[in-house]
Amino acid sequence: xxxxxxxxxxxxxxxxxxxxxxxxxxxxxxxxxxxxxxxxxxxxxxxxxxxxxxxxxxxxxxxxxxxxxxxxxxxxxxxxxxxxxxxxxxxxxxxxxxxxxxxxxxxxxxxxxxxxxxxxxxxxxxxxxxxxxxxxxxxxxxxxxxxxxxxxxxxxxxxxxxxxxxxxxxxxxxxxxxxxxxxxxxxxxxxxxxxxxxxxxxxxxxxxxxxxxxxxxxxxxxxxxxxxxxxxxxxxxxxxxxxxxxxxxxxxxxxxxxxxx
Ligand code: ADP
Numbered sequence: 001x002x003x004x005x006x007x008x009x010x011x012x013x014x015x016x017x018x019x020x021x022x023x024x025x026x027x028x029x030x031x032x033x034x035x036x037x038x039x040x041x042x043x044x045x046x047x048x049x050x051x052x053x054x055x056x057x058x059x060x061x062x063x064x065x066x067x068x069x070x071x072x073x074x075x076x077x078x079x080x081x082x083x084x085x086x087x088x089x090x091x092x093x094x095x096x097x098x099x100x101x102x103x104x105x106x107x108x109x110x111x112x113x114x115x116x117x118x119x120x121x122x123x124x125x126x127x128x129x130x131x132x133x134x135x136x137x138x139x140x141x142x143x144x145x146x147x148x149x150x151x152x153x154x155x156x157x158x159x160x161x162x163x164x165x166x167x168x169x170x171x172x173x174x175x176x177x178x179x180x181x182x183x184x185x186x187x188x189x190x191x192x193x194x195x196x197x198x199x200x201x202x203x204x205x206x207x208x209x210x211x212x213x214x215x216x217x218x219x220x221x222x223x224x225x226x227x228x229x230x231x232x233x234x235x236x237x238x239x240x241x242x243x244x245x246x247x248x249x250x251x252x253x254x255x256x257x258x259x260x261x
Contacts, residue, residue, distance in 0.1 A: 039206060042207045046222075047090075050082040060075070089221050095223075096206070096226060099230040106235070106259070107148045108148055109147070110146055111149045111152075112142075113177060114177060118137065121175065124160055131165075132169050133164050133171045134171070135164075135172075137175045137177070138174065140177060141177075141178065143177060143257075145184050145256075146259035154228075158227060159186075160188055163189075163192065163249070165220070166193050167190055167191060167193070171191040174188075175188050182257060184255055187250060189248065190250075194243045194246055194247050194249055195245070196210065196245055204228075205222075205226065206223055207221070208222050232253060232255065235256065236256055237254055237256065239252070239253050239254075
């Protein structure tokens, strides 16, 4: 008796069951489709904005008689800035699209993580110096892990770059590396502006920026953290963030030492 009770199912007819499964599938597909549509709409918008500026600048130059050379130069510089921005968006989008492919396309190698991190900091030092932000690396042990060097470098580099970009003058970014028998850990802590609590859950979304105008000034595309999270998830890793406004932000990353395919 009691076995039957356990597995007894409500009295659905077969057609009802099929139609319920079908409805669920449709709903799921709709959610996927909506988010894809939203993504495409965002991409179009982001790509169009610099183009609109370029067009306005070019038209107004072309429409004037006897443009003084100084004005000409100024407009051309503005155009160059917009082209740089367009380029950055396209580069970020291409990285994101590449990572959307299957994890089997990771190019896994044994990589010295301490060296990888040193190289990232070396590359970012000029921007840090320019903002008078101090970069510090603390390695608690030598780490060798099976990773895709290009993708993970980009992921970690984005975190450090954000630590610099969203910092204050005379601020700092501390990177620490550690490992146990299973994982290695990277934490990127900064003394910067922090992230409001209501935005914390959204910062990994594509194109999401806390303060659109401010981030634009800083030169963000809103794609950096989406790229970072993608790369980390592809490695079966995890990322979390803790932040306090006007105090700073800490990103903590955990990646398996051995690649789990
Ligand atoms: P962006 O290209 O705008 O930097 P990201 O995807 O890298 O895009 O980050 C999304 C948003 O999250 C940023 O625009 C910024 O508002 C916020 N953010 C990211 N990292 C930090 C940080 N270390 N400190 C404060 N805010 C941050």
